[in-house]
Amino acid sequence: TQLLEQSPQFLSIQEGENLTVYCNSSSVFSSLQWYRQEPGEGPVLLVTVVTGGEVKKLKRLTFQFGDARKDSSLHITAAQPGDTGLYLCAGPYESGGSYIPTFGRGTSLIVHP
Amino acid sequence: KAGVTQTPRYLIKTRGQQVTLSCSPISGHRSVSWYQQTPGQGLQFLFEYFSETQRNKGNFPGRFSGRQFSNSRSEMNVSTLELGDSALYLCASSPLGAGNYGYTFGSGTRLTVV
Numbered sequence: 408t409q410l411l412e413q414s415p416q417f418l419s420i421q422e423g424e425n426l427t428v429y430c431n432s433s434s435v436f437s438s439l440q441w442y443r444q445e446p447g448e449g450p451v452l453l454v455t456v457v458t459g460g461e462v463k464k465l466k467r468l469t470f471q472f473g474d475a476r477k478d479s480s481l482h483i484t485a486a487q488p489g490d491t492g493l494y495l496c497a498g499p500y501e502s503g504g505s506y507i508p509t510f511g512r513g514t515s516l517i518v519h520p
Numbered sequence: 521k522a523g524v525t526q527t528p529r530y531l532i533k534t535r536g537q538q539v540t541l542s543c544s545p546i547s548g549h550r551s552v553s554w555y556q557q558t559p560g561q562g563l564q565f566l567f568e569y570f571s572e573t574q575r576n577k578g579n580f581p582g583r584f585s586g587r588q589f590s591n592s593r594s595e596m597n598v599s600t601l602e603l604g605d606s607a608l609y610l611c612a613s614s615p616l617g618a619g620n621y622g623y624t625f626g627s628g629t630r631l632t633v634v
Contacts, residue, residue: 440622449610449625507576508618512562
């Protein structure tokens with residue numbers, strides 16, 4: 408069972424379109440991180456959201472943390488081919504007294520020129 | 521500031537062999553974690569080392585082991601390789617542990633078992 412469910416699993420769009428990807432859980436997280444991973448490379452941290460209801464912007468990317476801290480969304484405005492990649496959400500999961508980041512399976516985004 | 525360095529980038533091994541992967545974290549980072557990434561399972565946590573001690577361990581068999589040296593460099597070892605061990609192995613470093621602030625990942629080692 409995945410603690411973090413991401414949707415959609417795949418997304419193929421044209422340059423200039425807007426899109427939203429989701430990260431949902433039945434558990435409360437103290438924070439959530441979003442990463443982007445390009446083929447053949449490791450994930451790169453984009454943002455961390457900590458406060459319920461928090462909204463963070465990174466150029467054309469808008470990240471929101473749900474009020475109950477169980478979900479998050481990533482909205483991309485006017486997508487560009489350079490946005491192509493695997494978008495992963497992750498959150499710290501308490502295990503044995505410490506916190507281990509657990510990852511969703513990701514949303515694979517392709518932006519066509 | 522140098523990033524997280526993993527070596528080798530690619531590796532092909534035969535079933536039954538063993539393999540050792542290396543990771544040099546960002547200077548000053550004391551926590552190193554290892555993940556296995558496959559298309560079917562996504563990123564699965566292997567273990568975390570902090571100050572040369574294993575602090576957390578995921579649900580992998582004992583064939584997967586690791587260690588951390590006094591300079592924070594880490595190695596992971598997989599013995600008696602199986603075809604299902606083919607994956608991208610990612611090392612991630614953080615100052616004290618990913619906690620609420622996330623990781624810096626290396627580019628990974630692509631292991632193929634034939």
